[in-house]
Amino acid sequence: MPTVPMKQILDEAVKGGYGVGAFNVNNMEQIQGIMQAAAETKSPVIMQASRGALKYTKMLYLKYLMVAAAEDNPEIPIAVHLDHGNNFETCRQAIELGFTSVMIDGSLKEDSKTHTTFEENVEVTAKVVEYAHKYGVTVEGELGTLGGIEDGVGSGNILLTDPAEAEKFVKLTNVDALALAIGTSHGAYKFKEAPVLAMDIITEVKKRLPNTPLVMHGSSSVPKNLIDIINQYGGTLKHAMGVPIKSIQEAIKRGVKKINVDTDGRLAITGAIRRYMTEHTDVIDPRDYFGEARKAVYETVKGKMIDFGTANHAGDYKAKSLSDMIEIYKAK
Ligand code: G3H
Numbered sequence: 001m002p003t004v005p006m007k008q009i010l011d012e013a014v015k016g017g018y019g020v021g022a023f024n025v026n027n028m029e030q031i032q033g034i035m036q037a038a039a040e041t042k043s044p045v046i047m048q049a050s051r052g053a054l055k056y057t058k059m060l061y062l063k064y065l066m067v068a069a070a071e072d073n074p075e076i077p078i079a080v081h082l083d084h085g086n087n088f089e090t091c092r093q094a095i096e097l098g099f100t101s102v103m104i105d106g107s108l109k110e111d112s113k114t115h116t117t118f119e120e121n122v123e124v125t126a127k128v129v130e131y132a133h134k135y136g137v138t139v140e141g142e143l144g145t146l147g148g149i150e151d152g153v154g155s156g157n158i159l160l161t162d163p164a165e166a167e168k169f170v171k172l173t174n175v176d177a178l179a180l181a182i183g184t185s186h187g188a189y190k191f192k193e194a195p196v197l198a199m200d201i202i203t204e205v206k207k208r209l210p211n212t213p214l215v216m217h218g219s220s221s222v223p224k225n226l227i228d229i230i231n232q233y234g235g236t237l238k239h240a241m242g243v244p245i246k247s248i249q250e251a252i253k254r255g256v257k258k259i260n261v262d263t264d265g266r267l268a269i270t271g272a273i274r275r276y277m278t279e280h281t282d283v284i285d286p287r288d289y290f291g292e293a294r295k296a297v298y299e300t301v302k303g304k305m306i307d308f309g310t311a312n313h314a315g316d317y318k319a320k321s322l323s324d325m326i327e328i329y330k331a332k
Pocket residue numbers: 024050051052053083084186187262263
């Protein structure tokens with residue numbers, strides 16, 4: 001199947017009541033591990049690249065790995081998505097490269113650190129939407145910023161999403177999907193104590209925007225078994241904590257349809273390579289340990305495809321092309 005617009009994958013997930021994992025990729029082993037999991041579980045999938053990933057792969061290498069993934073898996077709907085685009089130009093470049101979806105993270109300025117105002121966020125997001133839709137490309141926006149609730153809402157740099165603002169934001173920008181801030185954060189250290197998430201925000205936004213697929217960033221579960229493998233083989237990860245799978249399933253029920261996962265893939269790869277290297281001190285063929293890493297990604301992602309309810313939905317629909325989407329956007 002050629003790569004498909006992310007809007008189609010997410011709209012179908014809204015209809016079917018399941019979630020779809022959006023997995024960050026930087027290399028061939030990650031892409032192959034994810035695609036093996038998708039093929040075996042018959043799951044639609046979103047593969048996403050950060051600006052760091054684009055730089056690491058010099059863009060072109062990543063582009064052709066995605067083309068290979070699509071050609072190798074004709075039965076699987078795959079969306080290729082830009083993660084955390086920081087300005088119009090990055091989004092434009094990703095569209096030129098053939099991505100079927102982009103995120104413009106207008107909640108922060110171009111430095112990806114400083115908060116923007118609501119108006120600034122609307123302005124840059126609407127500009128990207130207007131451009132992307134001309135090419136049939138999906139756009140994800142973000143309102144609010146990531147961070148743990150226990151850090152104190154409003155006291156630090158954390159701003160949870162205001163549902164009334166979310167409704168206004170989608171109407172003003174026409175984004176296809178909206179990332180909410182409900183207390184998650186990126187990385188392996190999301191909570192200091194028990195995980196706390198503002199689930200009511202999802203319910204309230206869903207009530208106001210029933211047809212807009214919602215997105216949860218920072219959704220890695222940081223499983224104890226992966227942390228244990230890393231630490232058993234020389235790692236020093238202390239007090240790592242993620243979002244429990246039960247909370248993700250609850251979020252999916254309430255309206256989250258795109259679930260962003262990067263850290264768990266990193267943990268799986270790191271553990272597999274640490275273990276292999278320790279147990280095979282004479283290894284010199286990178287295919288041996290990269291192969292183990294690929295297997296670890298496959299196992300981790302396969303579990304998520306089952307847990308998020310994505311499995312067995314790949315054949316539910318016929319792929320739309322970007323040209324189909326251009327007509328759909330025009331008719332709106
Ligand atoms: O959004 C954050 C993702 O985990 C991407 O991370 O910028 O290090 O590639 P990265």
